[in-house]
Amino acid sequence: MRLNLSSQIVLNKVPVEYYKPKTTVEYSEISRMEKIHTDIFASSQEGAKHIADCIEKEILAAQQEGKFYVMALGAGSSLYSVYDELVRRYNEKTLSFRNVVVFNAYEYYPLQKDSSLRTINQLKERFLDHVDVAEQNIFTLDGFVAQDAVQDSCRLYEQRIKTFGGLDVALLGVGRSGNIAANEPGSGIQSMTRIILIGNTSREEMENSEQTKETIPPCSLTMGIATLLSAKSIYLTAWGEEKAEIMQKVVENSITDTLPASFLQTHPNAHVVIDLGAAHHLTRIEHPWLVTSCQWRDKLVRSALVWLCQKLGKPILKLTNKDYNENGLSELLALYGSAYNANIKIFNDLQHTITGWPGGKPNADDTYRPERATPFPKKVIVFSPHPDDDVISMGGTIRRLVQQNHDVHVAYETSGNIAVGDEEVTRF
16 A cells, blocks of 8 residues: 555646646747746656756766866755755765865854854755765855954855856755845845845744744845856756745746846746646646647636636626637637637536535435535544634534534644744743
């Protein structure tokens, strides 16, 4: 029995051709809304393997030429699976890092003498301590430097990168505010290595990822946008639906300094590598009818018409042939014959998902009901991520199930103590 299937459970199966086109022509068609080359994989493990394949190839090529391979590395959790894959290859003796030079992309500032927060320590723990990168080839920004020496320290860091011939690759994650390394919104495309104040959103992310009670320092020393863009190639990773909104903006929206990761659109060899969760809001995944011909299954038709209603501010029964034609849905007119026929079909489908009998109505025709009539009563289990999500999100449904004599259970998935962060407790 396979017990490791939880990551493969999805409510909406995405056709493979949407995220893994077979030819360059197909990719060009389906990705035409995307301004950075984007590879989408079914899982983060597959995405990490793809990045590791590319980096391994470049490291081996540099070894054959007797050259250093210079890497700028981020310390975010998005990169952990990539580091794990590179470590695995080292352990299997298929890859050596003897010619690799590492520059840490950012460091907290100012750091206390006994601080456990150093990002270089995270890099070592996740990656560098497990491979054969020479200690003298590992460089990091100095989080302990005196304030009057910060600018000189940053300039020296830039000079040291140039001493090794510049960056061959920058391996980065992206924050919820669109930051890369510690370049917060407002960072300019010409920015170099410097000190920068950590924004509230980034601070919250850092506190969640650090798993420590130690207070995050107010600032970071970070490679600038221009420093990162100087790399010969760049890989930007993100996994999971919590990054879907920001990745859609980074990949498809215009370049803006309010979204620093969008500057990667200017780089000729930038690659976005994400899983299906993080790709959820990309046009080819969420609205594929805008970029390609679709296989119109019922769920996709419903999704398209709900989207069209929201876009135009119209109820479904008032959509016209013109609305369909002007918004990329002319295929549905060919399929159903007219907007009227499509509207009625989907209206009825949606109507039949609404019921006063969420557990099924006994002794009734269940042909058009969302839940079958038998067996009755049913055993019902409600999973609640937090001990109030059940009543907030579906209290009425639970009440109706109990009233209709079903055997109802609620499984709380956390104790609730994470609703109040440690920082809030200590502050009050």
